[in-house]
Amino acid sequence: MPLETWLPELRLPLIIAGPCSAESEEQVMETAEGIAGLPGVRFFRAGIWKPRTRPGAFEGVGTPGLKWLVKARERTGVRLTVEVANPRHVEEALDHGIDMLWIGARTVVNPFSIQEIGETIAGRDIPVMIKNPLNPDLKTWMGAIERLNAMGLKKLIAVHRGFSFFNRSPYRNAPMWEIPIELMRMHPNLPVLADPSHICGNRELIPGVMQKALDLEMHGLMIEVHPYPSKALTDKNQQVTPAQLGTFLSGLILRKDTPEPEFTGKLEELRSEIDKLDEELIDILARRMNVVEEIGEYKKDNRITILQLKRWNQIIHERVEAAVKMGLSREFIMKLLQAVHEEGIQRQIDVMNRLEK
Ligand code: PEP
Ligand code: MN
Secondary structure: OOHHHHOOOOOOOEEEEEOOEOOOHHHHHHHHHHHHOOOOEEEEEOEOOOOOOOOOOOOOOOOHHHHHHHHHHHHHOOEEEEEOOOHHHHHHHHHOOOOEEEEOHHHHOOHHHHHHHHHHHOOOOOOEEEEOOOOOOHHHHHHHHHHHHHOOOOOEEEEEOOEEOOOOOOOOEEOOOHHHHHHHHHOOOOOEEEOHHHHHOOHHHHHHHHHHHHHOOOOEEEEEEOOOHHHOOOOOOOOEOHHHHHHHHHOOOOOOOOOOHHHHHHHHHHHHHHHHHHHHHHHHHHHHHHHHHHHHHHHHHOOOOOOOHHHHHHHHHHHHHHHHHOOOOHHHHHHHHHHHHHHHHHHHHHHHHHHHO
16 A cells, blocks of 8 residues: 555655664663654654574563653654564554554564464554565565455555675675565555665665665665664664764755656657667677577587687676776676676577487
8 A cells, every 4th residue: 555545644755763672761762852853754663572693682672662662652752663573572562552563574584474473463454564584585575565465454565674695795785676676666556665774784874875765766764773873782883873864864865756847858858769779789689699599509510518618708808898998887797798698508508409309
């Protein structure tokens, strides 16, 4: 269900802010008071039960923390959202009148958990945010959303928090923007927020990711905020102070998704140029694959292996140099060449198999 239908006073982007974890009543109050007046901030987030990757770390204050949150709402008017990972969390959150729930990355991977959580929420008119799973698997993410939707939960929001990889710098969780973009394409009425804090893992990178999310037409942002980030019990490197959040928010450029009429003509012209170039690209790629198949036939007749490493190295070297001279990035041209090469190899394998019959 589109956000504006159930959050009528909403002015995009929707901002959700608050500490990674609720740690003490003072910390909750100070954070809530610090963020309540900032532009766009509608919800206060705090982890009450913390899913920790390794044992022995701070696992959240548990149920008493819910009372601090309720007090913070009474004092500042900001609505509340907490993470739930099992039916007991849901019941306790609902008993305390929490306004919105979220399901974390570690829980979304498990359809049994989603089913149980969904059954406990079903029949209640409460919004639920679904973070992407840790692994870059759009189907699992969509599956969780669709499962909840099928149980009658209609106020659903997806949250993009990046995907876990071994050693993927500079981000803690690789954004892989193509995955949330595909989700938005497949579910155009589903609101999608970004969680730059967990994507970045490091506060310096956060403003750039906030802007990028909005430029991709995401509907809002969830940001971790702590009055004293360096003393935070969880995720200290990515939390920002309320004042820093204020600076980040005022630095955002809100671009329109539809241009003013006087720009439409120019935009149309440029778009038709892109359409034409894409047609040429497709034509060139198809012609290249035809040549690749001819080479495949020749290799088959002469019993030559498909992968010729020396030739492939030479192609990479020459093409990358040429592309860089034309202003394309090394990373981009490598990805493109690899995709073209992989498809070429597959075509030649098909040719070999076809000729063998
Ligand atoms: C969180 O928001 O604090 C959290 C634990 O997030 P995720 O499930 O995205 O890791
Ligand atoms: Mn966190």
